[in-house]
Amino acid sequence: MDDPLIVVALLLVAASATAAVAVRDPARQALVLAVLGTVLAVLFTVLQAPDVALSQLAVGSALTPLLIMLSVRKVRRPQRKKEAER
Amino acid sequence: MNRRTTLLGVAEVLAWWAVLALLWLVFISTVNTLELVVGASAALIGAFAAWGTRRAVSGW
Amino acid sequence: MNGWTVAATATLAAGVGTAAWGVATGPLRRRVVAQNLSTSLACPALLLLSEGYDRPSYVDLALLLALLGPVGTLVFARLLAEELAADPPHAWGLTYAVAGFGAAVVIAVCVAAGPSRALVKLLVVGTLLIGGNLTASRALSGGFAGSRRG
Numbered sequence: 001m002d003d004p005l006i007v008v009a010l011l012l013v014a015a016s017a018t019a020a021v022a023v024r025d026p027a028r029q030a031l032v033l034a035v036l037g038t039v040l041a042v043l044f045t046v047l048q049a050p051d052v053a054l055s056q057l058a059v060g061s062a063l064t065p066l067l068i069m070l071s072v073r074k075v076r077r078p079q080r081k082k083e084a085e086r
Numbered sequence: 087m088n089r090r091t092t093l094l095g096v097a098e099v100l101a102w103w104a105v106l107a108l109l110w111l112v113f114i115s116t117v118n119t120l121e122l123v124v125g126a127s128a129a130l131i132g133a134f135a136a137w138g139t140r141r142a143v144s145g146w
Numbered sequence: 147m148n149g150w151t152v153a154a155t156a157t158l159a160a161g162v163g164t165a166a167w168g169v170a171t172g173p174l175r176r177r178v179v180a181q182n183l184s185t186s187l188a189c190p191a192l193l194l195l196s197e198g199y200d201r202p203s204y205v206d207l208a209l210l211l212a213l214l215g216p217v218g219t220l221v222f223a224r225l226l227a228e229e230l231a232a233d234p235p236h237a238w239g240l241t242y243a244v245a246g247f248g249a250a251v252v253i254a255v256c257v258a259a260g261p262s263r264a265l266v267k268l269l270v271v272g273t274l275l276i277g278g279n280l281t282a283s284r285a286l287s288g289g290f291a292g293s294r295r296g
Contacts, residue, residue: 002147004147005147005151005154005158008155008158008159008163009158012158012162012166015163015166015167016166016170019166019169022170023170027226027229028174028177030222031169031177031178031180031181031222032169032170034181034184034218034222035169035180035181038184038188038211038215039162039166039184039188041207041211042158042162042188042192045192045195045204045207046195048199050201050203050204050206050207053207054206054210057207057210057211057214058210058214061185061211061214061215061217061218062214062218065218065221065222066218066221069221069222069225069226070225072225109270111263112266112267112270113209113267113270115202115203
C-alpha cells in the first residue's frame with residue numbers, strides 16, 4: 001500500500017551507505033554517517049518501527065558524529081604539533 | 087543578603103517547575119493521575135537541574 | 147496511500163535525496179550545509195508520516211529529531227571550525243527556503259490536528275525545528291565567534 005515510500009527510503013539508505021564507503025577522509029565520512037543515521041531512522045519509521053527509529057535518532061544524529069570527530073581530532077593533534085615544531 | 091537570595095532561588099525553581107510541568111502536560115498522550123504525579127516529580131528534579139545549570143552558566 | 151504520505155515521499159525523494167548527494171560530493175562548505183538541511187527536511191517528513199499513518203505518537207520522532215539534528219550540526223560546526231573559517235558556507239537562501247517549508251508543513255499538520263494539546267505539541271516541535279535550523283546555520287557560517295576560541 002505504501003510501496004513507493006518504502007522504495008524511496010530504501011534507495012536513500014543504499015545511496016547514503018554507498019557514499020559513506022566511497023568517501024575516504026574521516027571528517028567527511030562523519031558528515032555522511034550523520035546523514036545515514038537520519039535516513040535509517042526514516043526507514044525504520046516507514047517500516048512501522050518507531051521505537052527503533054527513536055533509538056536510532058538518539059544514537060545516530062549526535063553521538064556517532066561526535067565520537068568520530070573527537071577521534072579524528074585526537075589522532076591529528078600530535079601530527080600538527082610535530083609540524084609546528086619543525 | 088541571605089534571605090533575599092534564598093527567596094529568589096525558590097522563586098526561580100518554582101518558575102522552572104511550572105514551565106517543565108506544562109511541557110510534560112503538552113507532550114503526554116493521556117492525562118491520568120499517574121502521569122500527573124510522574125510529571126510533577128520529573129519537573130521538580132528538572133527544575134533543580136535547570137536552576138543549577140543557569141547558576142553555573144550565569145550568562146543569561 | 148493518502149495525500150500526506152505522497153507529500154512525505156516527495157519530501158524524502160527530492161529534499162533528503164538532494165541532501166544525500168550534497169553531503170557526498172563537493173567542497174566542505176556544501177557538505178555541512180547538506181547535513182544540516184537533511185535533518186531539517188527529515189523532521190517535516192516525519193510529521194507528514196505521522197499524519198499519513200494516523201499515528202500521533204510519531205510526532206515524538208519529529209520532536210527528538212528537531213532537538214538532536216541541530217545538536218549534530220553544532221558538533222560539526224565546533225569541531226570543523228578551523229577548516230570552515232577559511233571557506234565559510236553561504237547558503238542562507240536555501241536555509242530560509244527549508245525553514246519556510248518546515249513552517250508550512252507544521253501549519254498544515256496543526257490545521258489537521260485541531261485545537262487540542264496535540265496542537266500545542268506540534269507548535270513546540272515547529273518552534274524547535276525552525277529555531278534549531280537557523281541557529282545551526284548561523285553557527286556553520288561562523289556567527290558565534292566566541293565559541294571558536296575554545
